[in-house]
Amino acid sequence: MPVDKLRQTVLASLMAALTAVGAYIYVPVGPVPIVLTTLFVLLSGLLLGSRWGLTSMAVYLLVGAIGMPVFAGGRGGFPHFFGPTGGYLFGYALSAWVTGLVSERSRGLLVIEIAAVVAGAVSIYLVGVPWLKGVTQMSWTKAVMVGMVPFLIGDTLKASAALILARAVRPILNRQLQSPAMENEQR
Numbered sequence: 001m002p003v004d005k006l007r008q009t010v011l012a013s014l015m016a017a018l019t020a021v022g023a024y025i026y027v028p029v030g031p032v033p034i035v036l037t038t039l040f041v042l043l044s045g046l047l048l049g050s051r052w053g054l055t056s057m058a059v060y061l062l063v064g065a066i067g068m069p070v071f072a073g074g075r076g077g078f079p080h081f082f083g084p085t086g087g088y089l090f091g092y093a094l095s096a097w098v099t100g101l102v103s104e105r106s107r108g109l110l111v112i113e114i115a116a117v118v119a120g121a122v123s124i125y126l127v128g129v130p131w132l133k134g135v136t137q138m139s140w141t142k143a144v145m146v147g148m149v150p151f152l153i154g155d156t157l158k159a160s161a162a163l164i165l166a167r168a169v170r171p172i173l174n175r176q177l178q179s180p181a182m183e184n185e186q187r
Contacts, residue, residue: 011173012056013056015047015048016060019041019044019060021036022036024073024074033085037072041057041120042117043165045100046117047169050101051100053096053097053100054093054096057093061089061090061092061093064080065077066078084132084135084136084147086131087130087132095120101116102120103116110163113167125147125148128148129144129147130143132146132147
């Protein structure tokens with residue numbers, strides 16, 4: 001396996017694990033809890049780009065589907081994809097991909113990275129709210145009031161934190177790591 005692919009695989013796995021950790025930090029407020037996972041979903045898109053951000057969330061969803069306790073409150077299992085939070089779970093994959101896609105074109109411009117996290121957060125709602133409405137048979141107004149409005153302030157804070165973390169961590173990740181033996185060969 002080439003070094004770059006191995007590095008990206010490790011980073012995608014790390015982001016999937018951090019997303020799982022974020023699911024343990026939750027506040028039940030109805031059928032959809034407040035969780036910290038959104039921070040790591042957006043961060044995976046910002047740091048890994050569209051392909052590897054999506055891969056990271058696919059790993060997270062697969063691990064949860066097979067029953068590992070990685071979803072909100074330490075739950076897991078395939079049936080969660082058919083409950084009120086299923087759309088939000090699928091929205092994580094879309095969000096990481098969209099965030100990564102926009103961020104890849106940012107060239108480091110903060111305004112474009114802000115657009116990336118906004119688009120990523122909106123992606124979660126675009127899948128999650130209709131899914132919530134369909135599963136619970138709520139009206140559109142109630143689905144929005146239950147499945148989006150309570151999360152807007154927290155998601156704004158998590159998106160801001162993701163931007164700050166990405167801008168701090170990205171230079172470290174982009175440094176080329178060379179072993180002393182490789183440095184000696186270049187001399």
